[in-house]
Every structure is written in C-alpha cells, then in structure tokens.
Amino acid sequence: MHLAGVVPFIFLLLLLGCSARPLYPLPSRRNDKSKQPIQTFRPFNIAHRGSNGEIPEETAAAYMRAIEEGADFIETDILASKDGVLICFHDVTLDNTTDIAEHKEFASRKRTYEVQGVNVTGYFVVDFTLQELKSLRVKQRYPFRDQQYNGKFSIITFEEFISIALDAPRVVGIYPEMKNPVFINQRVKWSSGKRFEDKFVETLKKYGYKGSYLSKQWLKQPAFIQSFAPTSLVYVSNQTDLPKIFLIDDVTMPTQDTNQSYWEITSDSYLDFIKDYVVGIGPWKDTVIPVANNYLQTPTDLVARAHARDLQVHPYTYQHPYTYQNENQFLHFNFSEDPYNEYNYWINKVGVDGLFTDFTGSLHNFQEWTSPLSPDDEDASKLLKKIALMISEFSKT
Ligand SMILES: *[C@@H]1O[C@H](CO)[C@@H](O)[C@H](O)[C@H]1NC(C)=O
Numbered sequence: 573m574h575l576a577g578v579v580p581f582i583f584l585l586l587l588l589g590c591s592a593r594p595l596y597p598l599p600s601r602r603n604d605k606s607k608q609p610i611q612t613f614r615p616f617n618i619a620h621r622g623s624n625g626e627i628p629e630e631t632a633a634a635y636m637r638a639i640e641e642g643a644d645f646i647e648t649d650i651l652a653s654k655d656g657v658l659i660c661f662h663d664v665t666l667d668n669t670t671d672i673a674e675h676k677e678f679a680s681r682k683r684t685y686e687v688q689g690v691n692v693t694g695y696f697v698v699d700f701t702l703q704e705l706k707s708l709r710v711k712q713r714y715p716f717r718d719q720q721y722n723g724k725f726s727i728i729t730f731e732e733f734i735s736i737a738l739d740a741p742r743v744v745g746i747y748p749e750m751k752n753p754v755f756i757n758q759r760v761k762w763s764s765g766k767r768f769e770d771k772f773v774e775t776l777k778k779y780g781y782k783g784s785y786l787s788k789q790w791l792k793q794p795a796f797i798q799s800f801a802p803t804s805l806v807y808v809s810n811q812t813d814l815p816k817i818f819l820i821d822d823v824t825m826p827t828q829d830t831n832q833s834y835w836e837i838t839s840d841s842y843l844d845f846i847k848d849y850v851v852g853i854g855p856w857k858d859t860v861i862p863v864a865n866n867y868l869q870t871p872t873d874l875v876a877r878a879h880a881r882d883l884q885v886h887p888y889t890y891q892h893p894y895t896y897q898n899e900n901q902f903l904h905f906n907f908s909e910d911p912y913n914e915y916n917y918w919i920n921k922v923g924v925d926g927l928f929t930d931f932t933g934s935l936h937n938f939q940e941w942t943s944p945l946s947p948d949d950e951d952a953s954k955l956l957k958k959i960a961l962m963i964s965e966f967s968k969t
Pocket residue numbers: 686689690691
C-alpha cells in the first residue's frame with residue numbers, strides 16, 4: 573500500500589472517530605511497565621474459543637494463536653468434569669468436538685439428559701473425570717475448516733487457560749463464560765454445598781482477577797465474566813466486582829434459569845434492572861440486526877437502548893474466514909463477500925464496543941488499518957492536534 577493513499581484515509585477516520593461517542597476512557601497510566609497494556613480506545617477483539625477458525629476450539633493452541641494474532645481477550649466456555657474440575661469446553665456433550673467415538677472404553681457412557689428443555693443424547697462432559705477427559709483429543713467442529721490439527725490437542729482446565737493469558741508477552745484479558753450453570757449444578761456436586769458459580773469465582777480470585785472495569789487491578793489482569801443465565805450473574809455480583817456481560821440468545825430461546833423470553837430480557841425495564849449487575853450485553857448479532865435470506869433487515873434499537881444505559885454491546889459471532897471456502901453462509905450478502913465490510917459496518921456504523929470473532933487475525937488487521945495502535949500516541953486527539961499544528965505551520969510559509 574502506498575502511504576500517500578493511507579494517510580488521508582486514516583486522518584478521515586480519526587476525524588470521524590472524534591465526533592463519535594467515545595467508547596472508552598483511556599487508561600490514566602500504565603500499570604505494568606514491562607508489559608504492553610491492554611488497549612481501551614477501540615472496540616475489543618474477543619477471540620471466540622481462541623482462534624477457532626483456524627485451530628480446534630478451546631485448546632491451548634487456539635488461545636495461543638489468538639494471542640499472537642492480536643486478541644485483546646481470549647474467550648472461553650467453562651464447564652465442569654464429573655470430579656468437579658472446571659474445564660474449557662463449549663458443548664455439554666463431547667461428540668461434536670472430540671474423538672470420543674474412537675474410545676471404545678467409554679462406549680457405555682452414552683446418556684440422554686434434558687438440557688434447557690431438550691432431551692440430548694451423547695457423551696456428557698459431566699460423566700467423565702478430568703483424567704478421562706484428558707485422554708481425549710479435540711477436533712475441528714466444522715467440516716469446511718482446516719482439519720489438520722484434529723487429534724493433536726487435549727481439553728484444558730480453566731486454570732491452564734488462565735496461565736496462558738497470564739504468560740502472554742503483553743496484557744491479554746480473559747472472557748470466561750459460566751456455561752449451562754443450571755445443568756452443571758444439577759449434575760455436578762462440590763463439597764460443602766458449593767455451587768458451580770462459587771468455584772468459578774474462586775478460580776478467578778485464586779489467580780488475582782479482581783476489580784471493577786478499568787480499575788487499576790482490572791487493567792493489570794482484565795476479565796469479563798459472561799453468562800446467558802441472569803441468576804448466575806446476580807449471584808456472583810456479591811462475590812466479585814469484575815465486570816459482567818449478560819449474553820442474549822436468539823429470539824426463540826428462553827433463558828435457561830428464569831425462563832424469560834428474548835422480548836422480556838431486552839425490554840427497557842429489564843435493561844434498567846440488569847444494568848446494576850453488568851457492564852454490558854453480548855447479543856447474538858442476528859438479533860441486533862435481523863436477517864432474512866442472508867440479507868440484513870432493519871436494525872433494531874437494542875444497541876441504542878443499551879448505550880443509553882451506559883451498557884457496552886459485544887455481539888457474537890464474526891465467523892468469516894481469511895479465504896472464502898464455504899463460509900459465506902456466515903457472511904451476509906450485504907457485505908459483498910468481504911469480511912472487512914462487515915467489521916467496518918458493525919464498528920463504524922452500528923458502534924459496537926467489542927466483537928466476538930472466530931478470526932482474531934482478520935479483526936486485528938482491520939483495526940490496525942483503520943484505527944492503529946501507536947505506542948507513543950495512543951491518544952488520537954493528541955495526534956490530531958499535532959497534525960493541525962503541522963498544517964498551520966505549512967500555511968504560514
Ligand atoms: C425427555 O425424556 C424423558 C424420558 O423419556 C421424558 O420423561 C421427558 O419428558 C423428555 N423431555 C423432553 C423435554 O422431551
């Protein structure tokens with residue numbers, strides 16, 4: 573790219589950026605001189621289950637790849653093993669993302685349980701001890717993605733996940749979900765009557781995660797706690813002041829704990845209630861802007877109503893690939909098959925505050941092109957003043 577073309581483009585974006593609602597106050601100072609701090613001036617790049625578009629989801633390799641590619645946060649789903657160990661895994665069953673089918677020794681473990689009102693048959697995570705889970709290998713969920721890493725990586729624990737974030741060469745946040753808390757609390761029991769949510773917060777505390785959004789402690793070890801279950805978010809609000817994100821599902825899905833509809837939980841009165849417990853919402857992006865025949869329809873006012881309450885909006889999931897092999901089903905036709913158009917639309921038009929993406933690298937590239945991190949001039953207005961000064965000096969001569 574020729575610099576001559578890039579500079580006016582960046583300048584234009586800076587100007588646009590200035591007139592828009594400021595997304596985040598800049599950190600007043602750097603907390604850890606030895607590590608590059610987390611950026612807080614542009615929407616967060618949230619690596620959904622790691623860089624799972626490339627490497628099987630929720631594995632150490634997927635999280636490490638996401639960190640290399642520029643993730644602000646590595647995102648994970650927390651479930652529990654039969655012996656009560658918290659692990660990083662998305663589905664309550666092992667069938668779709670591990671080699672469980674090849675493990676004849678576990679053939680008799682197949683069960684049918686009711687999960688969120690639906691009978692599901694498969695091999696359930698909660699019926700395996702950590703040691704047994706560690707003997708399995710993870711595989712790619714989607715047949716149209718790279719299969720070369722199947723069978724190479726094992727399931728990791730929540731603690732192992734945390735150590736990946738803490739070992740990163742710069743400050744990388746974590747974004748763990750209390751996944752299926754109703755089901756986990758039914759099936760897994762801890763000593764002294766502890767609940768899944770208690771173990772979840774205990775783990776975060778054990779590794780020093782604490783502090784409200786943008787506090788000094790938080791900037792050192794940033795974390796967002798997420799859940800689809802409002803009861804769990806309210807429950808942990810007494811145990812930690814870490815920022816929480818309320819996830820919002822498809823319009824057809826009731827909440828797993830309170831059986832509320834999408835319409836109830838996105839009403840003004842409910843947002844007024846939940847804003848005392850969370851700093852933002854994490855809606856499915858098709859509920860923010862409904863889709864028909866793969867075309868975007870009229871956007872809802874959910875983002876505006878959330879922002880009016882000072883709630884951030886982190887939609888999920890941006891799933892397009894670097895290449896276009898059969899993933900167009902995820903990319904709405906409005907974006908002309910170009911994932912950068914989609915990022916541009918959601919960041920600059922819809923004005924979201926964070927994006928869950930399967931392709932951290934592509935989001936990072938987009939943000940670096942349009943809103944770059946500059947170690948000396950993080951403050952865009954400072955840079956603008958400099959440019960204005962330069963222009964005025966030129967006009968004098
Ligand atoms: C699940 O299966 C059990 C046992 O067959 C049955 O009693 C229950 O009603 C089923 N639940 C649903 C939601 O279909």
